[in-house]
Each structure stands twice: as structure tokens, then as C-alpha cells.
Amino acid sequence: MEFRTSRRDFFGLSGGAIGAAALPFLKSLPAAAAEGDVLVVVTGQSINSLDLHRTGTNRASYQVAVNAYDRLVTFGSKATEDGGLSYDYATIEPELAESWSTSDDGLTITFKLKPDATFWDGAKVTAHDVKWSFDRAVTVGGFPTVQMKAGGLVRPDQFEAVDDSTFVVRLDRPSKLSLPDLAVPVPFIINSEVAKAHATADDPWAMEYLHMNPAGSGAFKVAKWTPGEQLIYERNDAWVGGPLPAVQRVVVREVPSPATRRALIERGSVHLSFEIPDKDAKELDGKLQVFSTPVENCINVVGLNYIFEPFQDPDVRKAVAYAIPYEEIFQTAAYGRGKPMWGGSGELDSIEWPRPSPYFTDLDKAREHLERSAFASGFEVPFSISLDLADWMEPTALLIQENLTKLGISTEIEKIPGANWRTASLVDKRLPLHLENFGGWLNYPCYYFFWAYQDGHLFNSSNYRNEEVETLVEETLYLPIDDPDYAPKIKRLFEIAFEDLPRIPLWQPALNVAINRAEGYEYWFHRQPDMRTLSTG
Amino acid sequence: MSSVIASPQIGRQGALDHTLYVLRENPVTLIAFAMFALLCVAAIFGPSLVPYDPLASNAAIALEPPSWAHWFGTDNLGRDVFSRVVVATRLDLMISVAAVALSFVVGSVLGAAAGYWGGWLDMVLNRVLDTIMAFPLFVLAMGIVAALGNTIENIVYATAIINVPFYARLVRAEVNIRRDAGFALAARLSGNSDFRVLAFHIFPNALPPMMVQVSLNLGWAILNAAGLSFIGLGVRPPTPEWGIMVAEGANFIVSGEWWLAVFPGATLMLAVFTFNLLGDGLRDIVDPRKRT
């Protein structure tokens, strides 16, 4: 190990020297050669639209909404244990809004806009722009509309531009989710005059135009976008949403091969490699700056589908839970990155979520449970994993498969390609045994249960239904967390979840980012790079 | 195959002598035959010879470099790479041989018929072949496997389909050039049926270039399966297969765990290598012009 590391360092150095020697050829210096105001980021994902509201916009594209657009409010930031930064769910700070107030009944939120806020073209940001943008988000359908709904924002008549600088949101019921939901990437504010100029009768929301041409007020303008290759951000010096970014330009390059990305960051050709594999995070830690932030409100779980007869038997579910080799999975599939979610005390002392389940690896206990069930002699079941997530799902599935075989439960691993995975696992919910990794943007346990444990909801891939869970989720979802009823109800939800086990928690995954000669990385719940705080070091 | 070639004039003894002669003349072919024998042994007896269970994981010894206990090291789940490489031989040979045999037979029949009789048969076949060839082949194979599901049979079918046009066109061209050649006319005049002339007089002439094609294709078939694995559409885990092992191991090279990809890669290369050299050797044995 020692030898290999030192040799690699040596070659790294000499390689750098050769690279520098070749430089006189070039008029402009490469970004790698310490040019302070250009930052280069590599990612494996591909940005497919500059407009988050458009149908078919993928996750990677959300970063454009984050970096090029502003919202009314944003989250604060806090230091993390490993010395990095994270957004702070507990504090909400102004972005385009200067101030806001909530009425006593909690039904009306009034925002005052910053007077000096302007769009890139110099036009003033007005409440009418906000109204137009919010109307768009709740009208266009698909993901943005669903996300707005989570905050109780459903219809255009809930939004009113009182005057140029005053904007009012009216809610049907008070909800703790409403204000945080305005800080997620979806309700971003568009230059409505520019957009309307490009709208047509068929396309009243200028979807075609904004898809390729963003019109915002954010910290960065999009200087150039070559789909499938790169996106270049240029700083907006007139930005008032927060402290001005330190770098002038950010180049986001798409590199599909993880091995190539690793070589690039390790050799210092790029400043930041986003979402690196757990293995690289473990091995690069120490050599480079690596941040592994456990993803909030997200758990990698084994789903046991209730439509599959053996899994209706509680003893079978517990047998599976005791058969899983948790520690080995955590070490081989996650390389120790993230947080273990097994072997908990079973004592529900707080409403912290995710929390370790009371289960641990014990094959004898597993056998006991299986013998008590109606399927003592075992059964056969396909074990489905997603091709896109094979990175962690495949080793996990293989290790679970091995232990289940010891119980007499034989499995065949089935890899399902991307397009089909969502249909099969989340929409049709027809996979008997599978892996799943839902994470909620809004960091409340009730929000997680709403999506993953309520009957018919998208991430409830196990077809789980429990009447008590249905009521408890309905009751807690809008309840403020300091309400005295909240904690007991949530604890009851935890108890049922661990007893019924439609989802067996494995570990809380981490979002890994490696940085070479740069600083200011901040973790966000949306799992996209926020370029605004970054600087070259 | 050689029985087809060893037509009545030359007896079995002659063919054997010729084979021995070629082997003596060409040491590389001899080596190829030896390696082929080794592959066959691994394919037949491999599973009972290997030191470890190729599927048994052991997280405690994950990613260990080659040692006396684990000749080829261990993979990310602590499985013995050597055992997996040896056990994979059977599956890989099966996939490539099945796919190539299928496309060889189908392609020869179609190509010979079209080249010999011509006319509308030729036209129709040409259109169909062109249509297949007009597809980017690897993407076609991907599409077929993605649509039908990634089982071993479907990988074989996909590989066979994309190879058929190569054989058909080659045979068609060879047959077309020779159908009115002197020896073919002579054979026909001496009372042979069209089928006999085609099968025993014209078709054997197409064999040497076909042999080159077969030898290349056996290799391509394995590489094709490996490529499918790289995209994620290959054989299902945890079944050991060279292509998957290289594809998965390739991601470990940059982090220094070279043995994961290099050993299966080297074995794969050796197998493709063997097939190719074997093809050359076979060509020398079956070439009617060389046998004088």
C-alpha cells in the first residue's frame, strides 16, 4: 500500500512537471495552472435543459436553477463535522426577498423584494416576475408542480403581486413546509418580460425559449452550453442575492467514465469532482480534500413487497432483516462512507431521522424467525436492482443473496435498465425484492413517511398499507415540530416502521465530493454543486 | 468441416497427413492448437479444479493483490479472481461458439443460395442484409438484448444476428464469381445437380476466407458480450464471465487494483488470440489451392 501510494505521488509530480514544460506552446494558460478566477468542475451527469420546469429535465440540470436563478429565500449555512460547509435547514435567509412576515393564522406570507435586485438585462426584479414564475411552476405539470404542492402551493390564485415590491402567498392551511418549499430549486424567479416576449399561443410559458436561454437574476449567467459536453458559467457582478462569488468563470465538464474523472481530479487537471464513488472517496481522502456528507433524510433500503406472498408474513420479513450482512455491505458497497443504519438500541429517544433499526446480522435468529413462518423451507424470489445504480446495488445484492441462500431463500439478481427501473419499482411497484434509496428534500421525518410509507405514494415501492400510519402521517405532515403532539406521533411511526419492515434500512449514503486546490464547497439537499461559494485556493 | 473438403479423391489418410504437415510447417498453429486444448480442458473440468468457490464472497479479504493463496488476487467482494476466470471459460466459449455457429450456418446457406441462383432471391436477401448491415451493429445488439432481456440466449442471438451478413455477403461474392467458372461448368456437365455443384464444388472455395472470418468472429463474439457487459446489459451477476470482470475491473485500474481487469483481460485476449491463430491454421489446412 505504502509503496503504491508514494510511487503514484512521484509520478503525479513528474507528470505535472512535464505538463508545465509543454506550456509555452499555448497562448492562454490552462485552468489547471493556477489561474485564480476560473474553476473547473467535472461530473458524470449530463445537463439536459437550462429550465427546471420543462418536462424531462433531469436531476443534473437542477444546478442551473441553483446557480443561475434566485429564489425569494434560501437556507443558511453551517459548518459540518468534517470541516466543510452544509446548508442549514433550520435557518431561512433572504435571497431576492428583503424581508417577509407570516400572518398570525399562518395563512398569508408577505414578501418585500430587495429594491436593488436586477435581472441580467438590467431590468428590475418585480413582484410581477415572481407571480409569473410561481404561476408557471404550479401550472406546467410534472415535477415542479408536485414539488410546489408539497408546500401547499397549488393554484395561481394563491399568489398576488400587490405592488412592484410586495408579493403575497395565500395558503389553504398553515404548514411548516411552505416556507422551506420556497427555498428549494423549483420556485426560481424568471425575468417574465423576456420570457413573455418569446412566448407563443402554443407555448404561453416560453418553455422552448427558456430551455436554451435562461433569463434570471442569479449569481452566474450561463455563458455557453454545449449539451453532452460542457456548461460555462460567467459571474454576474450585479448579483444581490448573497456575497459575490470569488471566481469569474466556472466550467462544468461532463465526463462519463468514473475512472477518467478520478484520474483528472487526482492529477489536478480539474478543481472539483462531483459525486465521486465511495471507493474513490475513501482512497483519495487524505491526498485530496474529500467531503462525504451523509445525505439528509435519505436511506438505502431493502424493499420487501407486500404483493409477494412470503413477504406478507412478519416472520419472513424479520428473518430477512436478521440475515443481511450489514457491516460487510457497508464496507464493500459503501466503503464505510455514510452512516450505519442497523444495530440501533431500539430506544426511541428522539425524532431524529434517519435512525438505525434495531436489527443486526444474526443468522440463527433469522432461521428461528423463518422456521416460525409458513415458509420454513424457503422460497424463490427475483432480486431486482437498477442498472444505473449498480455501483452500490450490485455488491449489496450479491452479499444479501449469499446470506439468503443460507436460509434456503434462493434469489436471482435482475438488473433493470434506467427507463424501466422507475416504472417497475416505483410506478407499477411490482418488484418483490429490491433495493431503493429515496431521500426527501424537506428534512422532516413526516415528509419521508409521507413519500415512502403511505399507501399509493411514489416511493412506497413495497405496496405497504397500515391504517395507523395513514392517519399519523396525515396528522403530522402540517404540524409544526414544536407542537407537543408531534414527537409522540413520530415516534409511534418509527415503532411501526421497524416492526412492519416494508423497508429494511441498510445505511445512510453519503454525497462525496473531491476538491483539488479549491475551497468553499457547501453541501445541499438537492445534491447539486453550488458554485456560488467556491473559490480556487 | 474437413469431411466436406476431403471429397472422394483424397482419402482420410491424405487429410491427416496434410494436417500434420501444416502443423509441422507452422509452429504458431501448433501453439494455437495447444492453447485451444487448454481452453477446452478449463471449460470442461474448470469448475471442479478451481481452489475456491467462484461465488463465495469474503469481505475481510476484499481487493487483495495476487498472492500464493489467491494467484490472481481477490475482487471487491473478496472473491477469488483465479477461480472466477477459470470457471468463466465454459460460459464464454459457449456464447461465442454458439453465436458464430449459428451465424455461419445461416449466413452460408443464405449467401450461397443468393450467389448461385441470383435473381429475385438475391435481390430480396440483399435488401434484408443491407438493412441489417445499415444498423450500427453494436447498437443493434444492444437494442436486441435490451428489448428481449439480458439472458445468455439473447446475447447469443444478438451476436449471431449481427454476424450473419458478414458470412452471407462473403459467400455470395465468392459463389457469384465462381458459378460460371470452368470447374463449376464441368461439374454441372458431368451430371451433378445444382445443389451438389454448389455444396461440393463451389462452396469449398469460399471456405478459406470464411475461416478467417470465423476465427475473427469467435473473438468478436466474446468482445461483443464484454461490450454489452460494459454497458450493463451482459450476463447476470454473480455469474462469472470475462467481459463483465474486465468491464467492472476497468474502473479499478486508476486506483491501482490492476489485477481485477488485467487477469480476465489477459485470459480473454488469450482466448481471442487462440481463435484467431486457429483460424489461420485451419485456413492452411482447408485451402484447396495450398493442398497440392
Place this chain on the structure above:
Amino acid sequence: MVFGVVVISFVLTRALPGDPAVYFAGPAADAASIEEVREALGLDKSLPQQFLIYLGDLVRGDLGQSISTGQSVFSDLANRLPASLELTLTALLMSCGIAIPLGVLAATRPGSWIDHLCRVLVTAGVSLPTFFTGIVLIYVFYYLLGLAPSPLGRLDFIYIEPDHVTGFYLIDAALAGDWETWIGAAKQLVLPATTLALFTLAPVARMTRAAMLGALSSDFVRTARASGLGSGTILITYAFRNALLPVITTLGMVFSFSLGANVLVEKVFAWPGVGSYAVEALVVSDYAAVQGFVLAMALLFVTLNLIIDLAYMMIDPRIGFEAR
């Protein structure tokens, strides 16, 4: 034939498992929003209806919209096809430059150590999976030695891409007289083109050797030799010219094959070509993109075949299937 391709690609894409409406409706879609997406994509109609609409669009030259890249398929292909072609052609040129002389050399000395060495070398090249070769090359030449530029696609981000004329960076940069960019683009090309060239060496070299052997042992060469012509003349004018026929057939096959095979090379080197585009589209069931890609390839193939047929006639007057 092109129509056949259109039909097959339509059927094949529809046979893919998975529901694009669900995939593209986003991470938190409910049943209603999935329905909305399905309608927006026109997937709520029956298959024959969808096919007719597709044909109608095709006639008007509209290849549709790719959902995964968010661009029109036509502009995607127009941007990416030159990248793939540039890579493939460079690789083929490299490969021919090495393989044809090797093949001729081997054929003139069959059975010698040169012959054996040739076989071993080219066979070694074709025996390696391209993605494996690619990653090893990156590891050695970029990561360890630092000789190659960072594998970041067609041009390092320090260069400005040349004005779009042909889409081939080498040609465009040369036209613009921007030799710095030309060198930059050429440097990026070296590793991926080598990877692909290694893979295509074998078929070309072997077919050259086989065809040359055949030609050299043929009657007309014997006659030529007997009439005392110089060995160089015999080799080039008589044998090689006759051997070219199967070599060109092979080249055509290799070209179409490597356009498909460089899918994997493109992935490893982050090369923005059509191959990686098609793979991604296929995995997410992006119908329009897959169909557009297949159609473009088919048209390319037709053109290629036309060129090969013309070359055939020029080289070998015996060929003339239709004329009979």
C-alpha cells in the same frame, strides 16, 4: 432499404422495456403528471398512429425531439456525427497505414518469423476490449506519464473551438489557420484513435494478407513472374490491385463496425460522438433519439456502400451482378 431501417428501428424502440413517460416525468411525479408527460410525448396514441406521425415528420425532415438531451435530434446528430466520424476516420487511416504494409509484408514471406510476428501483433490488438485498452492508455499516458492531454473530449477547455464549417475540428482549425487549436485537437485525438486503430488493425491486416496470398498464388501472377516482370511490379500492379477487392470490402465492414464499436471508446474518453449518444438514449428509451441515430447511420451506410461498389467496378471488371 432505408424504409426497412425506419420500420425496424421503430419496432425495436417500441419493444424496449420501460416507460419513457414515467422516466421523464421526474423524481416525484404522480399518476396525473405521468399522464401529462405521456400526452406531451404523443405516447398515448396507438402504435400505427405513432408510426404514421413519425413518417409524416420524417418526410418533412423532422427527426423529432430527444427527451434526454432536450435538443432536436437533428441538431444533436449534426453536432455529434462529425466528432464520431473524425475519430473513426483518423483511426482507420492510422490502422490502414500500419495494417496494409504489414499484411503485404506477411504475404510475401508466408511462414517466416515476420509473418508470425505480424499475426501475433495484430491479433493481440484485436483481442482486447476497446474500453479496457482505452482505460489502460489513459492510466499509462495521462495518469502515470503525463504525456497525453487530459481525456476531456475533443478539445481541452483552454482552447476555443474553431468556427463550424465541417464540424471536423482538424479541418475547421486548418481552414481557419489556427494551428494551435489544430495541435490541441490532434492531441486529444491520439489516444482514442489509437485505441480504435489497435482494434481495427487485425481485420485489415489479415484480409490483406489472405487476399495477397491468394493473388500471389494465382495463375496470372505466375504468368507475370514467368514472363520476367520485376517483383515490385508484380507485387503492386498485379497482386495488390487484385487483392484490394476483399480488402475494400473488409474496410467497409470495419468502418461500419467501428462506428458502432466506438460507442465504448467514446464513453471512456468523454468523446461527444453519436455512439455514446445512442447508448444513453437506448438506456432511457428515448425513442426519437434512437430512431434518428439509426436512420443517420443507415444513410451513411448507403453512401458508403455506393462508394465501395464504385471502387469495386474500378478495380474488378468481373463484378457486375445487375448486368447479367
